Amino acid sequence: MQKYTIPTLIINESIARANIKRMATKARNNGLSFEPHFKTHQSKEVGEWYRDEGVEAITVSSISMARYFAVNGWDKITIAFPVNILEINELSNLSRSVTLTILVQDREVLTELTTLGNTVNIFIEIGAGYHRSGVMHDELDRIGEIISSISNSKHYFKGFYCHAGHSYKARSSKSIKVVYEELESIMSTLKSHFIQHKPHIAVGDTPTCSVVDSFKGIDSIHPGNFVYYDYTQTQIGSCNISQVAAYLLCPIVAIQKDRNELIMYGGGVHLSKEAFESNGQKHFGLVGQLDENGNFEAFKESYVKSISQEHGIVSTTPDAIVTLRVGDLVAILPIHSCMTVDCMQHIFTEKGKLLSKLTK
Amino acid sequence: MQKYTIPTLIINESIARANIKRMATKARNNGLSFEPHFKTHQSKEVGEWYRDEGVEAITVSSISMARYFAVNGWDKITIAFPVNILEINELSNLSRSVTLTILVQDREVLTELTTLGNTVNIFIEIGAGYHRSGVMHDELDRIGEIISSISNSKHYFKGFYCHAGHSYKARSSKSIKVVYEELESIMSTLKSHFIQHKPHIAVGDTPTCSVVDSFKGIDSIHPGNFVYYDYTQTQIGSCNISQVAAYLLCPIVAIQKDRNELIMYGGGVHLSKEAFESNGQKHFGLVGQLDENGNFEAFKESYVKSISQEHGIVSTTPDAIVTLRVGDLVAILPIHSCMTVDCMQHIFTEKGKLLSKLTK
Numbered sequence: 001m002q003k004y005t006i007p008t009l010i011i012n013e014s015i016a017r018a019n020i021k022r023m024a025t026k027a028r029n030n031g032l033s034f035e036p037h038f039k040t041h042q043s044k045e046v047g048e049w050y051r052d053e054g055v056e057a058i059t060v061s062s063i064s065m066a067r068y069f070a071v072n073g074w075d076k077i078t079i080a081f082p083v084n085i086l087e088i089n090e091l092s093n094l095s096r097s098v099t100l101t102i103l104v105q106d107r108e109v110l111t112e113l114t115t116l117g118n119t120v121n122i123f124i125e126i127g128a129g130y131h132r133s134g135v136m137h138d139e140l141d142r143i144g145e146i147i148s149s150i151s152n153s154k155h156y157f158k159g160f161y162c163h164a165g166h167s168y169k170a171r172s173s174k175s176i177k178v179v180y181e182e183l184e185s186i187m188s189t190l191k192s193h194f195i196q197h198k199p200h201i202a203v204g205d206t207p208t209c210s211v212v213d214s215f216k217g218i219d220s221i222h223p224g225n226f227v228y229y230d231y232t233q234t235q236i237g238s239c240n241i242s243q244v245a246a247y248l249l250c251p252i253v254a255i256q257k258d259r260n261e262l263i264m265y266g267g268g269v270h271l272s273k274e275a276f277e278s279n280g281q282k283h284f285g286l287v288g289q290l291d292e293n294g295n296f297e298a299f300k301e302s303y304v305k306s307i308s309q310e311h312g313i314v315s316t317t318p319d320a321i322v323t324l325r326v327g328d329l330v331a332i333l334p335i336h337s338c339m340t341v342d343c344m345q346h347i348f349t350e351k352g353k354l355l356s357k358l359t360k
Numbered sequence: 361m362q363k364y365t366i367p368t369l370i371i372n373e374s375i376a377r378a379n380i381k382r383m384a385t386k387a388r389n390n391g392l393s394f395e396p397h398f399k400t401h402q403s404k405e406v407g408e409w410y411r412d413e414g415v416e417a418i419t420v421s422s423i424s425m426a427r428y429f430a431v432n433g434w435d436k437i438t439i440a441f442p443v444n445i446l447e448i449n450e451l452s453n454l455s456r457s458v459t460l461t462i463l464v465q466d467r468e469v470l471t472e473l474t475t476l477g478n479t480v481n482i483f484i485e486i487g488a489g490y491h492r493s494g495v496m497h498d499e500l501d502r503i504g505e506i507i508s509s510i511s512n513s514k515h516y517f518k519g520f521y522c523h524a525g526h527s528y529k530a531r532s533s534k535s536i537k538v539v540y541e542e543l544e545s546i547m548s549t550l551k552s553h554f555i556q557h558k559p560h561i562a563v564g565d566t567p568t569c570s571v572v573d574s575f576k577g578i579d580s581i582h583p584g585n586f587v588y589y590d591y592t593q594t595q596i597g598s599c600n601i602s603q604v605a606a607y608l609l610c611p612i613v614a615i616q617k618d619r620n621e622l623i624m625y626g627g628g629v630h631l632s633k634e635a636f637e638s639n640g641q642k643h644f645g646l647v648g649q650l651d652e653n654g655n656f657e658a659f660k661e662s663y664v665k666s667i668s669q670e671h672g673i674v675s676t677t678p679d680a681i682v683t684l685r686v687g688d689l690v691a692i693l694p695i696h697s698c699m700t701v702d703c704m705q706h707i708f709t710e711k712g713k714l715l716s717k718l719t720k
Contacts, residue, residue, distance in 0.1 A: 003446075004446075005425075005444070005446035005447050005450075006422075006444070006446070006447065039669060039670075061669060061670045062366075062625075062670060064366075066507060081613070081623075081625070081670060081671070082613035082614045083613065084365070084366070084611050084613050084625050085611075085613075085686060085687045086363075086364075086365035086366070086611045086687055087365050090365075093668065105614055106614065106615075106686060108685075108686060109686060111689075112549060130669055131619070132623065132666075132668065132673060133613070133614045133616075133623045133671060144693060250442050251444065251446045253441070253442035253444050253445075253446075253493070254442045254465055254466065254493045255466075256493075263442060263492065263493045265422075265441070265444050267443075267700075268632065268634070268699055269699070269702045272628065272632065272633055273632055273633050273634045273699065274628070274633045306492075308492065308525065309399060309421060309666065309698055309699070309702070310399075310421045310422060311441070311492055313492060322387075325466060325468075326445060326466060326469060327445045327446055327472075338669055339628055339629070339633065339669070342629045342669070342720070343703075343720075345719075345720040346604075346720075359705075360703075360704070360705040360706075
């Protein structure tokens with residue numbers, strides 16, 4: 001391993017590639033189109049790892065992200081975010097060079113899409129279970145009206161997109177499967193109801209796509225986080241620790257021996273302030289070290305107990321503390337890799353290759 | 361107000377300048393050196409607003425931040441973060457062009473400082489009450505040993521630096537004053553004990569500096585957050601809402617009428633995921649709008665109830681919801697402005713002037 005001097009995000013390329021291959025194989029075995037969400041990595045180089053597994057169509061969460069990947073050779077892009085009509089000109093420009101699929105949940109928004117430079121594919125977003133954006137799956141009249149409006153426009157009705165984000169609240173693979181079964185049932189009912197429009201069914205959260213082996217009535221999957229996974233996914237039951245591919249290396253800047261704590265250079269501006277809460281205790285990352293191959297080894301009973309802007313406080317054991325020195329690097333397995341990636345610009349593979357990223 | 365199309369951070373310059381003037385005046389009236397922390401804004405233009413109030417010495421939290429402000433004409437800089445010995449070369453380079461003050465809490469670290477290009481001033485960091493980095497104030501022997509080591513090196517012992525970060529846990533100006541009185545007493549005792557070394561006493565959290573009017577035995581203050589303040593500071597008792605100078609403008613992308621909720625383009629990658637917790641309820645920002653002068657007006661009973669990577673869910677009232685449309689901008693008063701600033705690159709004053717910022 002190269003010697004880093006400031007908080008640095010390490011992506012273990014061989015683990016990430018294995019995560020991609022596993023998901024691509026699962027999609028292929030189920031006859032699904034695999035259209036991974038790229039918001040997790042936001043990196044053109046990581047995009048190429050997907051291309052190596054035959055991926056041709058991708059998913060993003062903003063127009064700037066779509067533009068970045070379009071420039072880097074991707075021409076089938078779903079923007080899985082409610083259309084922001086204030087960016088209609090940027091969307092219009094993008095529609096000239098890319099086969100674009102967008103998400104809509106309101107007829108009012110459709111009237112704004114008449115000025116788009118090219119035709120686009122439209123998913124109606126379904127909000128089943130998660131209660132964020134999307135039409136509720138049982139609002140059949142409303143859904144029917146939106147389909148009619150799309151059919152009367154120059155754009156194409158593609159089908160239904162549902163992100164079952166409530167799977168993140170599961171705490172076992174069994175309960176993730178329950179979320180998936182409800183989702184499958186809801187989407188199948190919708191598909192039957194609107195069968196004359198031949199709706200494409202798209203789903204895509206990491207927990208269900210990781211845990212479920214057999215997908216019925218689904219046409220495409222769009223997971224993102226699985227490429228790196230993170231501590232939360234190990235606790236949900238989506239993966240085990242050896243499948244997590246992202247770790248933040250942080251210099252130790254002080255050792256508080258009397259409290260069995262390390263002070264590290266690595267805080268909310270690096271990891272984000274997302275916490276995992278268990279038994280009323282907040283947890284900002286698992287703590288360990290990277291071996292020479294860039295694999296994570298957890299220290300016993302060690303975690304990030306608190307973070308401020310640039311500082312992190314690691315709670316550890318008397319055994320670990322006597323082996324560590326100021327100037328050593330600890331590796332933090334993040335709570336939410338998507339957020340940590342978004343915070344960071346210094347990103348390298350375990351072999352020291354720089355990974356570029358969409359800049360804000 | 362200019363029309364923005366994506367999440368955009370607005371800094372109300374006239375409010376921020378008034379916040380700076382108030383703190384500068386307070387420092388002057390107390391005979392204190394005012395050495396504000398620049399990690400909150402990270403902006404060379406905002407730095408000039410301080411220069412207009414006579415500020416000459418500043419505080420930062422990383423070497424990259426020190427370098428950025430050195431390039432922009434600041435030559436008296438305190439890096440208020442435990443020295444990261446892995447960056448000793450960068451520190452050495454910086455010490456050639458800037459009067460540098462650094463924080464140390466270990467004698468071991470001092471031995472690493474022998475290679476620095478120039479002499480630097482050294483604060484011993486005191487960890488009283490906050491339990492993050494720093495020597496505890498009652499470890500007098502340890503403190504004495506560190507002072508001796510500094511005196512025997514080529515560097516200067518400057519004094520004691522204490523960030524009373526536990527003032528952020530206060531929930532009234534009265535309890536902030538209690539934190540300050542303890543701090544003042546601790547620092548006075550330390551000063552008396554080591555009076556032969558003429559220690560400079562530096563403190564600097566926003567809550568105490570905002571609430572306290574009379575400082576005894578203190579030589580300099582180093583607050584940062586007060587330039588913009590935020591929702592947390594209004595709840596702590598440091599300021600009122602009209603003194604908050606930072607708001608994130610977010611496009612409404614969907615309206616969930618049945619749930620009295622707005623879906624906005626603005627999530628954890630814009631606001632950070634920092635939450636304010638009250639009565640077991642999490643809160644990710646106050647919701648309102650900006651008037652034509654860029655002043656914030658809160659909607660009644662409206663707050664950001666949940667955020668994911670790019671989405672925010674606003675809980676609001678039936679009265680507000682009927683007046684809002686997809687494509688309108690809402691203004692979010694952030695929970696923690698330092699974190700929101702760090703997330704954002706699109707930053708403008710209320711008059712539409714772009715504010716540049718240290719890039720990561």
